[in-house]
Amino acid sequence: LYTVISGPDAADPLTRGIVPADPMPNLKRGIRGMRLARMPAAEREGVSAEMLAAYDASLDILEKLGAEIVEIKLPFRFVDLVTASAVMQAEAYYFNSALAEDAGKLLGDAVRARLLSGAKLTAQDYLATSHYRAGIKTALAEAMSGFDALLTPTTMHAAIPVDAVDEAILPSRFTRFGNLLDLCALSLPNGRGAGGLPLSLQIVCRGFDEATALRIGYAYQGATDWHEAMPAGI
Numbered sequence: 309l310y311t312v313i314s315g316p317d318a319a320d321p322l323t324r325g326i327v328p329a330d331p332m333p334n335l336k337r338g339i340r341g342m343r344l345a346r347m348p349a350a351e352r353e354g355v356s357a358e359m360l361a362a363y364d365a366s367l368d369i370l371e372k373l374g375a376e377i378v379e380i381k382l383p384f385r386f387v388d389l390v391t392a393s394a395v396m397q398a399e400a401y402y403f404n405s406a407l408a409e410d411a412g413k414l415l416g417d418a419v420r421a422r423l424l425s426g427a428k429l430t431a432q433d434y435l436a437t438s439h440y441r442a443g444i445k446t447a448l449a450e451a452m453s454g455f456d457a458l459l460t461p462t463t464m465h466a467a468i469p470v471d472a473v474d475e476a477i478l479p480s481r482f483t484r485f486g487n488l489l490d491l492c493a494l495s496l497p498n499g500r501g502a503g504g505l506p507l508s509l510q511i512v513c514r515g516f517d518e519a520t521a522l523r524i525g526y527a528y529q530g531a532t533d534w535h536e537a538m539p540a541g542i
Contacts, residue, residue: 310518322490323516331519339527340374345458348379351386356465362499362507363461369531370459370524380458383447389485390478394429394437396487401426418475445489452514457524462508466501486512494521497534506537 314328346367352360371377400423407413408423415423452458460482478484486493492513499507509528513521529535 326516329519331522335523335526342375342456344375344377345380345455346377347460358501359461359507366498366509373527386481389488394433397426398429398434458512460510462495462510466507467505490515492518494525496525
């Protein structure tokens with residue numbers, strides 16, 4: 309399925325000239341000799357103890373499979389890139405303004421508010437964030453030199469019931485930077501929280517390097533059975 313949907317899209321200039329790697333030939337090669345980045349210790353602040361325990365256990369498993377785990381020095385804090393969203397806000401409003409501004413359209417209040425926030429941005433806001441983004445992309449490429457992937461939790465805590473979600477709080481501390489910086493990422497279950505709901509590991513690779521993310525994920529799933537677990541009560 310990945311092979312079918314991957315490749316250049318005439319409607320998306322970012323994909324022009326990209327020839328994606330077929331993940332299948334190397335999917336089962338294992339990860340021995342790979343160099344995987346552990347997130348900086350400062351990024352553990354605010355993450356639940358059970359999520360960190362699952363994260364650390366995942367790193368131990370990947371190390372036992374032959375990967376070298378090394379702490380990386382990042383040119384940013386993850387939380388800083390959650391708020392550096394003028395590009396996404398402006399583009400989201402541009403493409404969805406008719407939907408957001410029509411009160412008769414069925415749209416969640418929080419989603420509508422996020423879309424409408426893009427209407428308040430100035431050209432200077434957009435260009436300043438675009439310039440910042442370009443600099444961070446270059447700095448991250450330098451930091452990632454010699455690494456095959458960056459490993460993080462996917463969220464700060466275990467999955468929660470829908471009725472407990474506060475839509476005013478964005479849960480994208482560890483995922484926003486991937487979108488902003490044109491990276492690719494794979495998330496997969498790596499444990500259960502106290503409430504029986506999933507914990508998750510995120511494998512972040514360079515843009516259009518999904519084959520590497522899938523290879524690492526395949527190795528991890530082959531050594532664990534969290535992907536077969538069902539939440540309690542189901």
